[in-house]
Amino acid sequence: MNWWISHLTALLIGFCLDLLLGDPHWAPHPVRAIGALISGLEKLLRKLFPKSHGGQLAGGVVLVLLTLLIPTGLTVLLLWGCWLISPWLALGVESVVSYQLLATKSLAAESRKVYDALKTGDLDQARYAVSMIVGRDTDRLDEAGVTKAAVETVAENASDGVIAPLIFLAIGGAPLGMFYKAANTMDSMVGYKNDKYLYFGRAAAKWDDILNFIPARLSGVLMCLGAVAAGYDGKNAWRIFRRDRKKHKSPNAAHTEAACAGALQLRLVGPSWYFGKLVEKPYIGDDQRSPEPLDILRAGRILYATAFFALLLFCGVPLLILLFPR
Incomplete structure (x- = not known):
């Protein structure tokens, strides 16, 4: 079996498994393992490196190298061992890994849990549900604020939770996806600009910015197409995407938020509370x-449509070319 055909087929199977199964909380997951690895390495490296700014920067660089090398290397070894036994075993294992790296x-x-709580009028439960998927303080949010927070996280995570890993899986299979x-x-x-991580987490934040630079922009364009396919305002999505996609401190975060805001004709982001401190952010859209609770479901529909466009572009088309070269 051709390796390229194998890993693209694994991506296709993994995408379907993600749509069917989601992420059962009881099942082992590589992201939780990576999280445990990062926590352990952080404790070790903070002991080994000086507490000076230079020492923290150096420790952060080592954290990046080890965190990237270990999961990627283990994935390569796993698939190589499976391939030696049987290409079909390698296909099966890579399909499962691909599935676990996608989060559609x-x-x-x-986000649907937030909608369900709002629909029943339970604002406290809605605040709790949205606190599980956003980093901001939620205890001050009213119904509109909870709705906006849920829509924003669906839009933002469409890129780094779905489209970007799909792109990396398509290019380099499960190892690059794990990377x-x-x-x-x-x-x-660790990529926070606070006292604890300003220096130690800087390398991690910069590396993530580099990896997401192209995927974030592709995700914004694909979300404009997804908005049209889902029946929302694609023309406005494109207008707001072009106008507001740079309105964020992160070079990558606002692209899909801008597209989604335009598609739903909403104004998103703006000032938000983090750890008891009000942080001024520009509005997008x-x-x-x-905003109304149904916007959460609308954002979900746009998410699915965007994911299907990405699958078609980065997996379906290359797979067809490889299977039918003439």
């Missing part, structure tokens, strides 16, 4: 109407 259904399902997921998990754990 789990992202939609977790990306390790970097992204590391950024989510136009205030054409008030």
